Amino acid sequence: TAAVSAAALALPSRAAARTAGSAAQAAPRPFALNKSPLKLGLMTYLVGQSWDIPTIIKNCTDTKFQHVQLRTTHKHGVELTLTGPQRADVKKRFADAGLAISLASTYQFHEADPAVVRRNIEGAKQFLQLAADVGAQGVRVFPNGVPNEGSPDREKILEQIGKSVSEAATTGHNLGVQLRMEEHGNGTSNIPVVKKILDYANNPYVYVIWNCSA
Secondary structure, three states, X not given: OHHHHHHHHOOOXXXXXXXXXXXXXXXXXXXXXXXXXXXXXXXXXXXXXXOOHHHHHHHHHHOOOOEEEEEOOOOOOOOOOOOHXXXXXXHHHXXXXXXXXXXXXXXXXXXXXXXXXXXXXXXXXXXXXXXXXXXXXXXEEEOOEXXXXXXXXXXXXXXXXXXXXXXXXHHHHHHOOEEEEEOOXXXXXXXXXXXXXXXXXXXXXXXXXXXOOO
């Protein structure tokens, strides 16, 4: 195609000019690297669960990973029990290393008992405060299940999950931390269901993490 266009440009005619103009418009753009490519990050769920903070920092910086999600209960020890000075130390270590972090909690909002749901909401709020204190970008939570289609409680639970993540997300926003609901759980690892939960949440500060279950 390029050779034909070049030949057409050599012909002294209006038709050639029109052809040349069309060829120029159709020409592919020159190749350029994406200025905002995907960036590598690590979740300590399997790889990294036995690493302490110095090991996480060393391994991630050595391999050019730019983010780590610290899952609760792992050896890194970033938990609600950390004192103020300990939280400040965690924040400084990761900041000095140039490594972004987020936290992965296990709070979930599908339980039938309202008292249990309330404990999870309040726990998520505490974890959001922890995230703010250690300089984390966000906190992962779960939906984490919904009754089957046809169950009279299905919509009630979906609404409950939506309202729960919405309340926590507002707290997170006020702290400068994202509340990230993972597409996870029995019946809730489903895009249309996640969309319905987001509709019930009706809150622009609820974020979604897509869970790879392959």
